[in-house]
Amino acid sequence: MTLAIINGHLIDPVSGLSEPLDLLVADGLVVEIGKGLKGDETIDATGLVVCPGLVDIQVHFREPGFESKETIATGSRAAARGGVTTVVTMANTNPPIDNAGLVELVTRRARETACIKVRPAACATKAMKGEELTEMSELREAGAVAVTDDGRDIRSSSVMRRVLEYANMVGLPYLAHCQDEDLGEGGAMHEGAVSTNLGIPGIPREVEDIRIDRNIRLAELAGAHIHIQHISTGGGVEIVRQAKRRGARVTAESAPHYWSLTDEAVGVFDTNAKMFPPLRSRADIEGVIEGFRDGTLDNIATDHAPHTWTDKNIEFQVAPFGIIGLETSLALTITHLVKPGHITLEKAVELMTIGGSRVCSLGVGEIKVGGAADICLFDPNEQWTVSREDFGSKSSNSPYIGQTLTGRVRCTLCDGKVVHQLG
């Protein structure tokens, strides 16, 4: 049984291909790349881009512990709708993923219920308390692809140093959520004119920038690979740029909301515009875009963070941080980065596939003969208006509902199997 994907425009950043090419898929693998290919079944990709399944290395699937917000099954459905075939799940579940048994639980639940590839990150410190190191070697053996205390930063610089040294020894990257919790104490949105006006305690850029700098410097001290998550500030991008110049082993990402919305989106207390780091200013958006343009930023990740309406429909200050993002990520990249000419479509695909794959050494994110048939088919020109019905997630905490975006995922294949297809 073979499947031919024909008449599409293939983009594969690893091989550098960007031209009309067909794919032939058999037994979950890509078996041929060429022209005029025929299979037992056919997907006509006329007008579509055919690219590696997208890779998102920062998602929250909430299982175990917060299954009313999301599960591995529903999260993977959201991913499939967004063209994503591999995710790295964050470890701030309940209990947090801080031992090998829990890593195995997540991988087993993924095997049983997920329609895409779910690779767990594990905690760097026990119970994410920032005190004692987790058994990282065992975590890695159990299937963890990175360590992180995402959702928290590690307060003690000496603990952070040990974490980085040890993670480096076992060969895992540290995914760094950078936040000076003292400076940002009580803050619920970007500190600026909007927060001043609304009387909401602010989170200045320095809450993030100070820790981006500290964490990179500690990684340099440890000789370790550190990956800076969800950068929202122009200053943060600049810190990474300088660190790369001096040879630090640092990679970094940003998320679609940090180049498509500013703190103005909070409006009158819209909790769907509340996340950490917070939405910032126009100047920060420009800094993030420049980071993609000059290669300072390596990948795009969504920080997909589902919360129920009950969780979010409360006072802004006490509402939880986070928005969902898997279903809108590609469209926001095309709409706000590709369409205005900041980056090419090929670069966008790179940032959304091999970029993240390299950070966590996932071995996915490219289309090659003999490789897994993880494939995303999208229409780069289709305009669509985001609605709740577009979400595969259990939650719909998105600030983009009602927005018209350009670029739409039409079909997603994981290991050769169609896991999402629009009619």
Added chain:
Amino acid sequence: MGEASRNVWTRKDLIGIAGLSRQEIELVLDTAPQFVAVSQRSSGIKKVPLLQGRLVVNWFHEPSTRTRTSFELAAKRLSADTLAIAASSSSSVKGETLHDTLANIEAMSADIIVIRHSCAGAPHLLAAGHASHIINAGDGRHEHPTQALLDAFTMRENLRQRTGNNEATLDGLRVAIIGDVEHSRVARSNIHALNKLGAQVTLCGPATLVPRDFAAMGVRVTTSLKEALEDTDVVYSLRIQLERQAKALFPSLREYIKLFRIDADSLRYAPDHAIVMHPGPINRDLELSTDVADGPRSVILQQVTNGVAVRMAVMHLLANSGAGRTA
């Protein structure tokens, strides 16, 4: 909601000054004098039947004596029934959401909900999802709209008295707001109201309590009390919240007094006609000296008196011409 024409109130709620037009603010100010008169009736019957049979619920999540009393009195002088609900915790702590609590109150046919809450935006959250009239009696650091309205009314009354011009407006009036602006919903609502009414606002206080971002609200910011008071028509002293000192936002009360207290000495910088205001309660001899608080330039008790009238005006406008729920 559209802009109100001069004499028509169309809003269901009063949740902030920021969203009001100048006309709407002036409508409240123009409606207030008849209610001042009610409270001063020589007959002693300080009551009108405008809200007879309606239920006004005072729902305060923060301790308050003066604002709650003022609202309660306003409701009673309009002949409404009143109910006070004390709640001390936010929804996340208490387990019941604000929406659920309000739905329960509404199930008992409440008409007007007066809410104070420690979280900015709590009244907005409720106004959008419920039929009753919501009045914001203070939300976190965000807004305290009836305070700003009673302050503007008091400023206007004093200006009219001083100039003998009964049509005088606040255009060009200079107002200096002194103290802890950052944590003050009174300051924010006053800034919005005074900006809309054409007054010029200067903010003054320690740099830790008057962040530079306030300049974006169209006001002058200074840390020099002398500079703030020179040429001002109104000296508006804010309350220093003593618990802030624990957070080391300023070094000592002693130094605060030295730099920022409104007293006979510092008031010398201000013109003779300048009036002194304070939202209460006063920390005597801390932000405001006793001689000034009790002196001839103080209009602090007028503020309190006007507060009842302005709140009567707001409730009357909401319940009797506002959109939404009718009795």
